[in-house]
Amino acid sequence: MLLTEQFSNDYISSLCKQNMYNEALVAFDFLQNNTNFRIRPSTYAGLISACSSLRSLQLGRKVHDHILLSKCQPDVILQNHILNTYGKCGSLEDARMVFDEMPQRNVVSWTAMIARCSQNGPENECD
Structure with missing residues (x-):
């Protein structure tokens, strides 16, 4: 991994950990539009959170x-973050799509989906 990639990932992750969400997303926008660098799954998790x-x-x-x-290749942890984000943002349809496409689910996946259904969906939506 290039030093600049490592620095960029570390910088964005640091901003996320400091709850500087807008700044992290601005840095992500800048870097994705101006360079060709790889984002680590852990950095994606911070951004989606x-x-x-x-x-x-x-x-x-x-x-x-x-x-x-x-x-x-998102692992179950990153997929759970994506699922949770869609649920918290009120898009049960997107959350369900992510859930249905997950090749592997764990207790967190099921709990997130059940919680989002109970908060956002009609009673029969999560059958």
């Missing part, structure tokens, strides 16, 4: 789209 904290469905979809277009 930032979108969740901001309750921004639009930004969550943007980061998720970037994940899908990248060569990153």
Whole structure:
């Protein structure tokens, strides 16, 4: 990994850990538009969690789209973050899509989906 990639990932992750979500997403925008660097799965997790904290469905979809277009193979942890973000942002449809496409689910996946259904969906939506 190039030093600049490592620095960029560390910088964005640091901003997320400091709850500087808007700044982290601005840095992500800048870097994705101006360089060709790889984002680590842990950095994606911080970015998608930032979108969740901001309750921004639009930004969550943007980061998720970037994940899908990248060569990153999201693990169950990153997929749970994406699932949780869609649920917290009120998009049960997107959350269900992520859940249905997960090759592996764990207790967190099921709990997140059940919680989002109970908060956002009609009673029969999560059958």
